[in-house]
Amino acid sequence: GAGVSQSPSNKVTEKGKDVELRCDPISGHTALYWYRQSLGQGLEFLIYFQGNSAPDKSGLPSDRFSAERTGGSVSTLTIQRTQQEDSAVYLCASSLASGSSYEQYFGPGTRLTVT
Amino acid sequence: GDSVTQMEGPVTLSEEAFLTINCTYTATGYPSLFWYVQYPGEGLQLLLKATKADDKGSNKGFEATYRKETTSFHLEKGSVQVSDSAVYFCALTSGGGKLIFGQGTELSVKP
Numbered sequence: 001g002a003g004v005s006q007s008p009s010n011k012v013t014e015k016g017k018d019v020e021l022r023c024d025p026i027s028g029h030t031a032l033y034w035y036r037q038s039l040g041q042g043l044e045f046l047i048y049f050q051g052n053s054a055p056d057k058s059g060l061p062s063d064r065f066s067a068e069r070t071g072g073s074v075s076t077l078t079i080q081r082t083q084q085e086d087s088a089v090y091l092c093a094s095s096l097a098s099g100s101s102y103e104q105y106f107g108p109g110t111r112l113t114v115t
Numbered sequence: 116g117d118s119v120t121q122m123e124g125p126v127t128l129s130e131e132a133f134l135t136i137n138c139t140y141t142a143t144g145y146p147s148l149f150w151y152v153q154y155p156g157e158g159l160q161l162l163l164k165a166t167k168a169d170d171k172g173s174n175k176g177f178e179a180t181y182r183k184e185t186t187s188f189h190l191e192k193g194s195v196q197v198s199d200s201a202v203y204f205c206a207l208t209s210g211g212g213k214l215i216f217g218q219g220t221e222l223s224v225k226p
Contacts, residue, residue, distance in 0.1 A: 033213060043204060043216035056211050091159065093214075100147040100166065100208035106159040 002026070004107035006092050012113045013082055021077045021110045025094030032075050033095075033104060034067060038088035046090075049075060050098045082114045117142045121205045121217035128195055128224050136190040136220045138179075138205035146207040148172075148181050148188040149214070154201045162190075162203070195224045 005024045013019050025032050034046040045059040049069040060066070064083075069075040079086055089109040095102040122137040140148065150162040150172070163172035168183035177192045188205060205217040 031212065035214070035216075042218045043214075045209075045213045045215065048211055048213050050211070056213060059213075093159075095212065098212045100212050102212060103161055103164075104212070104214065108158045 004092055004094050004105055006090075006107040006110050008110060009108065010111045010113075012115060015084060015114055016081055018078065018080045019082055019112065021079075021090050021112070023075045023077070023092030023094075023107060025073065025075070025092070026105055027073075029094035029096055029105075030072060031095045031098040031102065031104075032069060033093045034075070034077050035091040035093065036088045037091060037109070041088075043091075046077070048098060055098075079112075082112075084114050087112055087114045117146065117207060117209045117215050119205050119207055119215055119217035121203075121220055124202075124219070124221035126220060126222050128222070130197055130224055130226050131194045132224075134190070134192040134195045134199075134222070136203055136205075136222070138188045138190065138217060140186050140188065140205075140207050142186075142207055142209070146209065148179070149206040149208075150177070150179055150188070150190050151204040151206060151216075152201045153204070153219075159204070195222075197224045197226055200224045 007022045033048040047057045064080045067077045091109045092107045093104040095104045118141045147166045149164045152162045163174040165172040165181035171180045179190045202219045204219045206214045
């Protein structure tokens with residue numbers, strides 16, 4: 001079956017603009033995770049969803065970042081008023097359910113460059 | 116909070132050499148431990164995992180043993196190949212299954 005897909009694969013935006021990143025999880029996976037991979041910070045957790053709820057948003061770096069998930073499927077990560085330090089690869093992963101027993105499957109990522 | 120520390124890279128080895136990448140962790144409770152691999156130009160994929168103390172995870176010739184007494188999960192392979200060149204990440208699960216990653220270790224294997 002299809003894996004996790006993310007769009008766009010690359011996004012270049014000007015500082016101050018808003019961007020939306022999309023994640024399509026594997027069908028039937030109820031848990032969805034967002035991570036960020038950057039040179040300075042490595043791989044960081046941002047937020048996760050179980051169904052449409054987000055029990056843990058502790059990794060969102062500021063209130064410019066938000067995410068939603070509708071219909072228990074697609075998720076959108078929105079960054080408002082982008083800054084240069086937001087430049088990174090944003091990774092999405094999904095799993096059958098939340099919890100350590102379930103393997104997370106990663107998408108290819110969206111490379112965001114803020115100029 | 117929970118954290119993972121792994122040895123810094125890059126690590127450069129000749130083909131058929133023995134590989135060890137050290138990983139230690141700090142966690143409350145009893146996390147599951149993972150090694151993920153990122154091949155050039157590809158996404159993150161799970162290499163192996165262990166869910167409780169003394170478990171050994173293995174895959175593709177790689178092994179790692181969950182050592183609670185030393186809070187470690189070192190990755191080993193007896194004979195590396197050029198195709199093993201990649202970035203390796205040690206990770207643990209924290210609340211809700213979110214992954215906490217180490218900083219990654221780049222491995223380069225020369226023929």
